[in-house]
Amino acid sequence: MAPVLVWCIYCILGIVHSKAGWSISTPEEILGEFGKDVLLPCTFQQPKNDYKGNIEVIWRTKVHFDGPVIFHCVNSASAMSNCSAPSTETSKMSRYSLAGDARQNNLSLLIRKASFEDNDSYFCRVQLEGKGNSWETKRGTNLKVPPFIKQLYISVDRFGDHSVTCEAMGLPLPTIVWVQPQNQNFTVRNSSGNQSVSSTVPAILNETHTCRASNLFGTEERSIHRGVSITIPEGKLKISFMALSGILLGIVILLVIVLIVKHQGSSTKHINVKKSCQNDKDEKPGGIYMNMPKRTV
Known part of the structure; x- marks a missing residue:
């Protein structure tokens, strides 16, 4: 026994x-x-x-x-x-x-x-x-091998609204739960693909957002904080980029015009100097002394 x-x-x-x-x-x-x-x-x-x-x-x-x-x-x-x-x-x-x-x-x-x-x-x-x-x-x-949180990031749409997205991988597909912020009633947008799933919620100012991904093999958590920051919505960002590109292009064109005008002015001055020198050579040597008074000894 x-x-x-x-x-x-x-x-x-x-x-x-x-x-x-x-x-x-x-x-x-x-x-x-x-x-x-x-x-x-x-x-x-x-x-x-x-x-x-x-x-x-x-x-x-x-x-x-x-x-x-x-x-x-x-x-x-x-x-x-x-x-x-x-x-x-x-x-x-x-x-x-x-x-x-x-x-x-x-x-x-x-x-x-x-x-x-x-x-x-x-x-x-x-x-x-x-x-x-x-x-x-x-x-x-x-x-x-528990789920793996691939990305956790904050984005801004063209209207200036902030969102936080959690992308997780696992097999079987993990379930995503937002642990923080607590006591918040917001809409959750979920999507899934091959071994991956994502969840997006509104990003609340001065709040820490914690994403928890879990399946029968384990759990993983990651957090991200949305602080005070200056952000440009996606649509306005494109407009700002186009405006900045136009300003830079205008500056380049203006510099090219200035260089061309400067070069032309330098060439004209050089031609005038050459013509002046040629006129001096064409004068007769005797003509210089004809108007000078005679000296007597």
């Missing part, structure tokens, strides 16, 4: 014994974050402390023993490691790798850039050479 009770306790804790000297341990739940790497810990103990043979590592999803294999690694005595992922998708193969050292009884799996499709149950299996020298977790580890 006592061994059965101990075995049940190990099952509840996620530590399963197959026989004396054998155990494998994994956490019941891991919380990941969308777009970031996540580690699924797995350690084991086996009675052969001086074991030098091959160590085979297998990770499955869905159900233990019969679930689809997502990672397979054989650590041999002749080589440091020889790992392969059975998936035929190259992008999927590169996302899984052995983070632990099988020779140190660590079979932890690293998943790169967690996605919402990674929400699943994961089962770790270790197998040594020889019949019966293997074990796999029965309870597994539940990986949860």
Whole structure:
């Protein structure tokens, strides 16, 4: 009766014994974050402390023993490691790798850039050479990737009205709830797409607006504050931009005209100087002294 009770306790804790000297341990739940790497810990103990043979590592999803294999690694005595992922998708193969050292009884799996499709149950299996020298977790580890708030921003329409929009992603699609401001009766505009949903409410002056996105895998919150600021509505902004562009264009045209007039004035002056010099050369030398009085000695 006592061994059965101990075995049940190990099952509840996620530590399963197959026989004396054998155990494998994994956490019941891991919380990941969308777009970031996540580690699924797995350690084991086996009675052969001086074991030098091959160590085979297998990770499955869905159900233990019969679930689809997502990672397979054989650590041999002749080589440091020889790992392969059975998936035929190259992008999927590169996302899984052995983070632990099988020779140190660590079979932890690293998943790169967690996605919402990674929400699943994961089962770790270790197998040594020889019949019966293997074990796999029965309870597994539940990986949860909660919703991700992609954007939270304040915008102004052409009438000068302020709105705050929250865009969230998740699978299944998350539900967006505005936690703050409280006790406000305003209209909420919602829209949804592929793995994303958005919600827009009026932005209240000097208030903090908190968006909460949640589904069965978790919750995320973000806040934004609308303070006093000088804003230009979208329609007036376009008009202001066109007016500024017209002013700049007028300044450029005026500068071009000034440069042309200045250049023409300089050319006219140069021509007049040349004509004056030419007239001086055309005068007879004797004509200069004819009007001068004669000196007597």
